[in-house]
Amino acid sequence: MDRTHCIRPAMVLALAISCTCGSAARAAGKAHEHGALRLDVAVDGHTLTIAMQAPLDNLLGFERAPRTEAERKAAADMLARLRSPDRAPPLFAADAAAQCSLSRAEVSAPVLEPGAGAAAKDEHADLDADYEFSCARPGELRNLDVGLFEAYRRIQRIDVQVAGPTGQAKVTLKRPARSVRLLR
Ligand SMILES: [Zn+2]
Numbered sequence: 001m002d003r004t005h006c007i008r009p010a011m012v013l014a015l016a017i018s019c020t021c022g023s024a025a026r027a028a029g030k031a032h033e034h035g036a037l038r039l040d041v042a043v044d045g046h047t048l049t050i051a052m053q054a055p056l057d058n059l060l061g062f063e064r065a066p067r068t069e070a071e072r073k074a075a076a077d078m079l080a081r082l083r084s085p086d087r088a089p090p091l092f093a094a095d096a097a098a099q100c101s102l103s104r105a106e107v108s109a110p111v112l113e114p115g116a117g118a119a120a121k122d123e124h125a126d127l128d129a130d131y132e133f134s135c136a137r138p139g140e141l142r143n144l145d146v147g148l149f150e151a152y153r154r155i156q157r158i159d160v161q162v163a164g165p166t167g168q169a170k171v172t173l174k175r176p177a178r179s180v181r182l183l184r
Helices: 003-027 056-060 069-083
Strands: 036-044 047-055 092-094 100-108 126-135 143-146 157-164 167-174 179-181
Touching: 047 056, 056 069, 056 126, 069 100, 092 126, 157 179, 167 179
Parallel strands: 036 157
Antiparallel strands: 036 047, 047 126, 092 143, 100 126, 143 179, 157 167
C-alpha cells in the first residue's frame, strides 16, 4: 500500500487543528502587541468595509472588566465612541467626493460585557469592530483618513491590509501618518 495515502488525512487534520487553535487564541485575546492595532480595509462595489482588531489596552488602558464607577464610565464612553466612528472628529473618513455613509457598526469586547468572568491577571483582551460604509460614488474613493492616533494616544502603530478588485497591499501607519491609499 502506498504510504502517502495513510499520511495525508493525518496532515489535513493537523492543519485543521492548528487553524482552530489560532483563531481560538485570537478570540481569547492572546498574543497581541500593546500599541499596535490591525485594520482590514476593503472596497467592493459601493461598499467600503473596515475591520479593526485592537488590544483593549490601546483604547482603554486596561483589559479586564471595569472595577470602579470611573472605569465603567470610561468603558461605556469608549464603546459608544467606537459605535459612532463617523462622529466628528471621525475615526475613519473616506474622500468626501465618494459620498460614503456609515451603514453598519458592530463593536465587540467580550471582557467588558456584563457578567464576563474575572480574567486572570496576565490575560489579554481584544476589541473587535466591524464597519461598513455605503458609497454613492465609489469611483471617487482614493484614500481613507484614519483618526485613531488622535483619538487614542496609546496606539503607536497600525498594520493595515488593504484589498480591492485590483489586488491587495499591506501598509503600516506610524504616528502621525493617517492616510491609507485605497485599492479599487
Ligand atoms: Zn494585552
